[in-house]
Amino acid sequence: AQSVTQLGSHVSVSEGALVLLRCNYSSSVPxxxxxxxxxxxxxxxxxxxxxSAATLVKGINGFEAEFKKSETSFHLTKPSAHMSDAxxxxxxxxxxxxxxxxxxxxxxxxxxxP
Amino acid sequence: xxxxxxxxxxxxxxxxxxxxxxxxxxxxxxxxSWYQQTPGQGLQFLFEYFSETQRNKGNFPGRFSGRxxxxxxxxxxxxTLELGDSAxxxxxxxxxxxxxxGEAFFGQGTRLTVV
Numbered sequence: 001a002q003s004v005t006q007l008g009s010h011v012s013v014s015e016g017a018l019v020l021l022r023c024n025y026s027s028s029v030p031x032x033x034x035x036x037x038x039x040x041x042x043x044x045x046x047x048x049x050x051x052s053a054a055t056l057v058k059g060i061n062g063f064e065a066e067f068k069k070s071e072t073s074f075h076l077t078k079p080s081a082h083m084s085d086a087x088x089x090x091x092x093x094x095x096x097x098x099x100x101x102x103x104x105x106x107x108x109x110x111x112x113x114p
Numbered sequence: 115x116x117x118x119x120x121x122x123x124x125x126x127x128x129x130x131x132x133x134x135x136x137x138x139x140x141x142x143x144x145x146x147s148w149y150q151q152t153p154g155q156g157l158q159f160l161f162e163y164f165s166e167t168q169r170n171k172g173n174f175p176g177r178f179s180g181r182x183x184x185x186x187x188x189x190x191x192x193x194t195l196e197l198g199d200s201a202x203x204x205x206x207x208x209x210x211x212x213x214x215x216g217e218a219f220f221g222q223g224t225r226l227t228v229v
Contacts, residue, residue, distance in 0.1 A: 043220035
């Protein structure tokens with residue numbers, strides 16, 4: 001079964017510093033990978049997705065992620081953290097085309113320090 | 115384009131009762147999935163409905179059930195509520211046509227508290 005692993009439940013970053021959230025996937029077939037963000041008392045919002053078209057994927061709010069097959073990774077980055085980036089971030093994998101059953105990682109709670 | 119709408123937003127129920135949650139997907143989306151989110155277990159897939167049929171099912175007991183109507187709206191039911199059912203229940207709708215890759219659009223969720 002497909003799965004994703006996110007390490008480090010809480011991530012603290014200074015305002016203006018690099019945001020790096022790690023995601024490793026396990027999949028026997030080429031996966032479709034996603035990053036979602038969740039603000040308090042809200043649902044999940046799609047940040048970006050990898051669908052094999054390009055390995056470097058740009059998303060909303062200045063985030064991007066790079067798919068590395070050799071490392072089975074899909075890490076999320078943002079060059080300069082903003083206070084509004086404080087939220088919880090989830091990596092997710094969809095096992096196959098047309099399959100809407102997402103498997104989520106445990107999430108990273110990002111705290112931005114002024 | 116309206117997003118995914120879940121009702122109610124908050125719910126308090128007593129152990130042993132049953133509850134029904136509602137989800138209206140994005141117009142044109144025929145797939146509706148349900149997820150349970152708790153601090154301990156994270157986000158867990160409950161089930162997916164497509165064209166009024168359950169297409170995928172997660173590892174939850176039979177107390178959790180759902181259905182989908184011809185207009186793609188979906189309901190989720192939990193019977194004989196337990197304290198451990200307290201969670202945020204999220205509904206997600208997906209398009210299933212060409213060029214879609216399983217990306218889901220989520221509602222704001224229903225916060226269920228069982229006392």
